[in-house]
Amino acid sequence: MENVTIIGAGNGGVTAAYHLAKNGIEVCLYDNPKFSTQVDAISDSGKIVALSEHHGEKMMLSGSAEIKIATTDIKQALSFSKNVVMVCPSFAQEIFFKDMLPYLTSEHRIVIMPGNYGGLVLNKMKEDAMMPELNLTFIDCISIPWACRIVEPGVICIMGLKSFLPLSIFPKENTTSDLLDTLKKLIPIPIEVLDDPIEAGLENINFGGHPLLTTLNMGILENFEGNYNYYRDCCSVATANAAAKMDEERLAVGKSWGYSLRTELEAMNALYDSSYETVYDFNRASTTHVKINSAPASSKHRYITEDVPYLLVPCYELAKSKGIRVPIVESCIHIASAYNGENYFKTGRTLEKMGISQQ
Known part of the structure; x- marks a missing residue:
C-alpha cells in the first residue's frame, strides 16, 4: 500500500x-x-x-x-x-x-x-x-x-x-x-x-484574481468584514479589465523566459472544465466559486500576504532581469506594501532567494 x-x-x-x-x-x-x-x-x-x-x-x-x-x-x-x-x-x-x-x-x-x-x-x-x-x-x-x-x-x-x-x-x-x-x-x-x-x-491562477481584486476592493472588504461572495462581488467589468492587463504582463514575462503560458481565462476554463467567454463571467458564475460565500476582511489576508510576495514579486523580478516593464504588477506590490507597512520588494521571493542568477 x-x-x-x-x-x-x-x-x-x-x-x-x-x-x-x-x-x-x-x-x-x-x-x-x-x-x-x-x-x-x-x-x-x-x-x-x-x-x-x-x-x-x-x-x-x-x-x-x-x-x-x-x-x-x-x-x-x-x-x-x-x-x-x-x-x-x-x-x-x-x-x-x-x-x-x-x-x-x-x-x-x-x-x-x-x-x-x-x-x-x-x-x-x-x-x-x-x-x-x-x-x-x-x-x-x-x-x-x-x-x-x-x-x-x-x-x-x-x-x-x-x-x-x-x-x-x-x-x-x-x-x-x-x-x-x-x-x-x-x-x-x-x-x-x-x-x-x-x-x-x-502558471499559478491566483496571480491576478487574488492580489489585484483584493487590492482594488480593500475599502469595501474591510468595512463589510468580508461578508459576501469574493469572486462574484469583487469582480466587476472594470476590475476584470485591469486583471486582463495584468495578465498580459505575466504572459510577456513568461514569453521572455521561453514559456508559452495559458491566459488566465484559458487556465480557469481548463482547470474547472468550463467554457466561460470572459474572466468576468467565470468569477460571476463558476459553480465551484459561488459556493464560497466569504471574502478577505483585511489586508492581512493571504490573498495579499501570500500572493503578493510569493507570486507578484517573483514575476516583477523575472521581468526586471529581462528588462521588461510590468507597471500593474509593480503598482499592486507598492499598494499592498503600503497597506501592511512592509516592503514586499525586499521581503518577497526574490531571484536571489530562489538561487536564480540575473540574466
Whole structure:
C-alpha cells in the first residue's frame, strides 16, 4: 500500500489527508506543535469527516476516512513515508523545511502545494546548509486540487475539484517513471508536467484574481468584514479589465523566459472544465466559486500576504532581469506594501532567494 506524510494541517492539508486516505493511501498528518488544533482532534477521533452539505450548498466527496497517524513530531512524520506533500502558505515553507532538514534522505520526494517557486527556494536552503549529498526531489504544483474549507476541527467541506493539476519536477533529471506513477497516486486528479518551477510559479491562477481584486476592493472588504461572495462581488467589468492587463504582463514575462503560458481565462476554463467567454463571467458564475460565500476582511489576508510576495514579486523580478516593464504588477506590490507597512520588494521571493542568477 502507498503511504504519504502530509505537512501542514490547514484547509488544504486536512483535505489532502482526507482525500488520499479515502483513496486507500495510509496517511500521516503533521503540523507544528504550536498549531496542533487539527492534529489533536484527528488524533483523538482517528478520522476526518467531510460534510455532504454546508450552508445549504451541496458538497463533494462526503464521508469519513481513517488517518493512520496525526502527530506534531517531525521525525516521526518523515520516517513514516518517503512521499511528502507539503500543503501550507508559502511563508511557512522555509519554516517547515528547516525543521525537516535533519531527517530528510535522498529517497524523500517533496510535493509542494502550491509551489510558488518553493522547490527552488528549498533547494537553495539545502545547498546553503552544506548538504550536497542530499539529492531531494521537489514537485511544485501550481495550486491545490480542491476548493475546500475546515468547518471545525477534523471536519471539512469540499466545494469543488480541479480537472487536472500542472506541476514541475526539480531537479528535472530526477524524473522517473516510478516517480510519475507515485505522483498519479498522491495527486487525486490528472497531472500535467511543466518544464520547471519558474513556469509552475507563473502558471499559478491566483496571480491576478487574488492580489489585484483584493487590492482594488480593500475599502469595501474591510468595512463589510468580508461578508459576501469574493469572486462574484469583487469582480466587476472594470476590475476584470485591469486583471486582463495584468495578465498580459505575466504572459510577456513568461514569453521572455521561453514559456508559452495559458491566459488566465484559458487556465480557469481548463482547470474547472468550463467554457466561460470572459474572466468576468467565470468569477460571476463558476459553480465551484459561488459556493464560497466569504471574502478577505483585511489586508492581512493571504490573498495579499501570500500572493503578493510569493507570486507578484517573483514575476516583477523575472521581468526586471529581462528588462521588461510590468507597471500593474509593480503598482499592486507598492499598494499592498503600503497597506501592511512592509516592503514586499525586499521581503518577497526574490531571484536571489530562489538561487536564480540575473540574466
